[in-house]
Amino acid sequence: MSKYVIPDLKGIDEKVERDLEVIRSSILDIYGDSISSIILCGGFGRGEGSIIEGVPFNDYDIVLISKKRIPKKELKSLGTELAKRIGIRFVDLGVVTDVSKLQLSVFSFDLKNSKVIYGKDVLEKLPTFNSEDISVDEGVKLLRNRIICFLELTPDGFLDQRPINENEHRLLVLQVSKAVIAASIAELILKRRYVSSYNEQKRLQSDSLIIKAYDVKLGLVDPITVDPYKYWIDSIEYFLSVFDNYPQGSTQSNLFRNILKLIILREPFHLESSLRKVEEWAVKIIRSGSDKGKDACIKEWERVHH
Known part of the structure; x- marks a missing residue:
């Protein structure tokens, strides 16, 4: 059974994990110790990622838990570069400094059902929300x-x-x-x-x-x-x-x-x-x-x- 998509396709998890390693290593090379966690959100984070002809399609949604704020323009530029490197339409990067202070939204509600791909499991610190x-x-x-x-x-x-x-x-x-x-x-x-x-x-x-x-x-x-x-x-x-x-x-x-x-x-x-x-x-x-x-x-x- 795949960790990232619904169909059980040969090689899909390996492809996703290679992509995530490129994303993870690039983020850590740039931001280093300021990053305490990296979270895979969206469809792939829930095990419901989109695929087309057996390969990941559209985007990876990534949230960085950072000790400092990172400008959106900087994250967008890095996401564009990463998307080109791994051959996907988008890598959407966001940043949160303290998950315990997040207010209720679709994003914060869904974050609970995501995958931590680096660092501390901060998802348990999320407030308990009612949909x-x-x-x-x-x-x-x-x-x-x-x-x-x-x-x-x-x-x-x-x-x-x-x-x-x-x-x-x-x-x-x-x-x-x-x-x-x-x-x-x-x-x-x-x-x-x-x-x-x-x-x-x-x-x-x-x-x-x-x-x-x-x-x-x-x-x-x-x-x-x-x-x-x-x-x-x-x-x-x-x-x-x-x-x-x-x-x-x-x-x-x-x-x-x-x-x-x-x-x-x-x-x-x-x-x-x-x-x-x-x-x-x-x-x-x-x-x-x-x-x-x-x-x-x-x-x-x-x-x-x-």
């Missing part, structure tokens, strides 16, 4: 962060159903699955039923689309078997339905829901121009201040881009 107390704003934050999954790896001309190659197909389905799972988590937070494990989250859902997303993410369904066009559209509809169920007063949910509808569901889709429009109009709408001003900006968007 029912997680703020609904955590769900809104997750939905906002995962909007990009519908844009980032979606090929230009996709909605015109131009042929896409096998690699594009796999990457697109995996990325959309991340968005569906984010919406599922946001839904569970709203219902006060959040759990860290993807397998446990899946058991709490019954919709076939959501279950498929978890199975793709966990490596139980090959993304190439999923119809990318139908999956993309159905996933957006589910994602928006979760946004619609959130209280209107939750942080910027209505704003981002409207941006998503106005940009992503408008054909023809083109990644670069859509991302430019997101930035341009999101800034304009946010700067407008009042709800009346935001509504006016959205109406102007619809007029210009109809």
